[in-house]
Amino acid sequence: MLEITDLTVRIADEEKEILRGINLTVPKGEVHAIMGPNGSGKSTLAYAIAGRDGYEVTGGDILWNGQSLLDMEPDERAAAGVFLGFQYPLEIPGVATMTFLRSALNALKKKRGMPELTTPEFLKLIRAKAAELGIKDEMLKRPLNVGFSGGEKKRMEVLQMSMLDPQLCVLDETDSGLDIDAIRIVAEGANRMRGPDRAMLVITHYQRLLDYIVPDKVHVLSGGRIVKTGGKELAHELEKSGYAEFTGKAA
Amino acid sequence: MSVVATRTEAEEQLARQFAKVAPELPGGAWVPAARLAAMRAFGDAGLPHRRIEEWKYTDLRIRLKAAHERAGCSQRKVDAGLLREALGEELASLACIRLVLVNGRYVSSSVPVGHEPGESWKFDSLAAVLGRPNFAWIRHSFETADEADGAAVRHLNSAFVSDGIVLTVSEGAKPALPIHIVSIIDADKPVAVTTRNIVRVGAGAKVTVIESHIGVSVSKNERQVTALTEFSVGDGAEAHHIQLVAGGADVVHLGQWDVSLAATAAYRGFQLTAGIGLARNESHVSFTGPDAKLDLSGLMLGRGRDHIDTTLVVNHTTTGCEGRELFKAVLDDRARAVFQGKVIVAPEAQKTDGKQMAQALMLSEDAEFDSKPELEIYADDVACGHGSTAAELDADMLFYLRSRGIPLADARAMLIESFAADALDKIENEELREAARAITVGWLGVAA
Structure with a gap:
């Protein structure tokens, strides 16, 4: 279970706090959506969970399975089961996708006290997962994300997620820049990850993605606070009325 | 004097x-x-x-x-x-x-x-x-x-x-x-x-x-x-x-x-x-x-108080020649790399096509990279350019790799290899390229 209590976060070098007291609980087995206007702090929340440098937690806590993530390095959080799907996955020239995936997987296995995969085991696993997402061998041979289209990058994020087998999946604007076919593929990949042992936090500006990844709960984030929580129908209401009501309230 | x-x-x-x-x-x-x-x-x-x-x-x-x-x-x-x-x-x-x-x-x-x-x-x-x-x-x-x-x-x-x-x-x-x-x-x-x-x-x-x-x-x-x-x-x-x-x-x-x-x-x-x-x-x-092609590149790896100087003098004296120079440096501690790239294009060396790039990856605030490209162009129908950069490891890339469970030291090594890769890729012979990569990785290993 993910439990976020009274979380305040500011970005280094900036006085103002971006998150101003977030309280959020996502039990295992549930998918929660965070919706909100631009600048409401959605990505800040994602980065705070994953432990990005420069996102300074000034108050509150983030507990995952009862353990605080705050003192952990990003790779330790990954080992604890946290996965962040990036809004803008980075291109890493000169690092082959396969090499990267294998290093990441084996690093996690090592930290989790599990045996590393042999080469045949790894190849078998990655081929199966890649096929599910329509990722061709040729893409796996290229440097990580280099020259990939927006859709290919997001599919690669989902491939990484399914390979690394996290228990807490945070998807940051996974739908941004994607056409409807690409959204469907990515959402199917994410839906395959749903299960009783996994919690998922889907961050999005638009309701569209939530037609495919149907959430158990929807939270509206505005001005660094969660201003409303509801069921999946809340997403549809927002689609009609927009965020004006909340931005007004927050200001 | x-x-x-x-x-x-x-x-x-x-x-x-x-x-x-x-x-x-x-x-x-x-x-x-x-x-x-x-x-x-x-x-x-x-x-x-x-x-x-x-x-x-x-x-x-x-x-x-x-x-x-x-x-x-x-x-x-x-x-x-x-x-x-x-x-x-x-x-x-x-x-x-x-x-x-x-x-x-x-x-x-x-x-x-x-x-x-x-x-x-x-x-x-x-x-x-x-x-x-x-x-x-x-x-x-x-x-x-x-x-x-x-x-x-x-x-x-x-x-x-x-x-x-x-x-x-x-x-x-x-x-x-x-x-x-x-x-x-x-x-x-x-x-x-x-x-x-x-x-x-x-x-x-x-x-x-x-x-x-x-x-x-x-x-x-x-x-x-x-x-x-x-x-x-x-x-x-x-x-x-x-x-x-x-x-x-x-x-x-x-x-x-x-x-x-x-x-x-x-x-x-x-x-x-x-x-x-x-x-x-x-x-x-x-x-x-005329019409010869030059492709000169290199990788300088320094730490401690290493001082590695690469100095080039490329003299275009005849028509239609191509020059490509790419030099990279990875510098830790108080190491220093020097790149001096002089390209001379004589009046008769028309249609010269020259490009030069020098890039340093700075792993420490005390490292130093001195880059001095010099183009002396006396011909009027040429395409010549040069560039030079010095940068630290990309914090966003580091975070991306670490968020996937890769420990800091390994993530750094991966990005350093990534930086070095396009210089090493100049070596066409695959076996030899891998041998040069092994020397590079070996050097990195000492750093970690």
Whole structure:
């Protein structure tokens, strides 16, 4: 279970706090959506969970399975089961996708006290997962994300997620820049990850993605606070009325 | 203008050593006089220092504290064990023709069956060639340069050179295997070695030549090498030329390449300099015929107080030639890399196409990268450009890798490899590229 209590976060070098007291609980087995206007702090929340440098937690806590993530390095959080799907996955020239995936997987296995995969085991696993997402061998041979289209990058994020087998999946604007076919593929990949042992936090500006990844709960984030929580129908209401009501309230 | 200065300790030592060893150095007929003239030319100018523009970042008067004694013979046999120790597993197992110098003397060759020297290629030791009279073209190689300022390394080399390889690839010949000239230094005390390789690639030929300068025993981390390579590429010939230098904080490597390219020749040069306390690799490229292609690149890896200087002078004197230069540096601690890239385009060198790039990855706030590109363009119909960058590891990329569970040290190593990759990718021979990558990764491993 993910439990976020009274979380305040500011970005280094900036006085103002971006998150101003977030309280959020996502039990295992549930998918929660965070919706909100631009600048409401959605990505800040994602980065705070994953432990990005420069996102300074000034108050509150983030507990995952009862353990605080705050003192952990990003790779330790990954080992604890946290996965962040990036809004803008980075291109890493000169690092082959396969090499990267294998290093990441084996690093996690090592930290989790599990045996590393042999080469045949790894190849078998990655081929199966890649096929599910329509990722061709040729893409796996290229440097990580280099020259990939927006859709290919997001599919690669989902491939990484399914390979690394996290228990807490945070998807940051996974739908941004994607056409409807690409959204469907990515959402199917994410839906395959749903299960009783996994919690998922889907961050999005638009309701569209939530037609495919149907959430158990929807939270509206505005001005660094969660201003409303509801069921999946809340997403549809927002689609009609927009965020004006909340931005007004927050200001 | 000459600056009158007292001789440094190293200059004194070099003069004394020359007096002592000159009678034993190889070469009959004109050679002793040529050596003496070179030593005088060196003595007149002294070690290059910062007031000489080409040496402004690498002051040898200050940096070269002492000149080690000339290396004696090594007792070790050249066998698989020595090669593995010197070159590492990957480079030692490279499929190639191997010509081995130990302590500056040609010792042995290993040539796979079916690749023997003969009509296609042949070699001789420089010492043997110098022992014969009437080698006019070799004599030319020993003449002193007019401008004493830029020629210190050449003069020192001419004075002290003990041996090297004279390699000839015949017109139209295409030796299937790379030819690897290995210079190993093995001594139980600090020593100096001076070698010169002369490579001549005939018209229409195609060859890969590797030069490695490596030490074992005490010499692994402490040695002084002066190495000169003259490399000429004939009409329409294609040559790949790779230099690998690895060592430690007390290694001095003064290297010079003189490359000349005939019409439509294609030459690709690469220099890996890994962890050298004081390295200067100076390359001079001249074009003797039109439409030749030059691709010169390198990777400098420094930590501690390493000082690695790459200086290029590319002289476009004829039409339609292409020049590509890409040099990268990875610098940690207080290491310093210097890149000086002078490209001269003469008035008659129309249609010259030149691009130069120097990039440094700074792993420490105390590291320093001095980049001095110089374009001197006297022709009006040319496309020439240069760029230079110095950057730290990308924090966003680091976070991305770490968020996938990769520990900080590994993520850093991955990004450093990633930075180095496009320089290493200039090495076409895959096996050799992997060997160079292994040297790079090995160097990184020490850092972590």
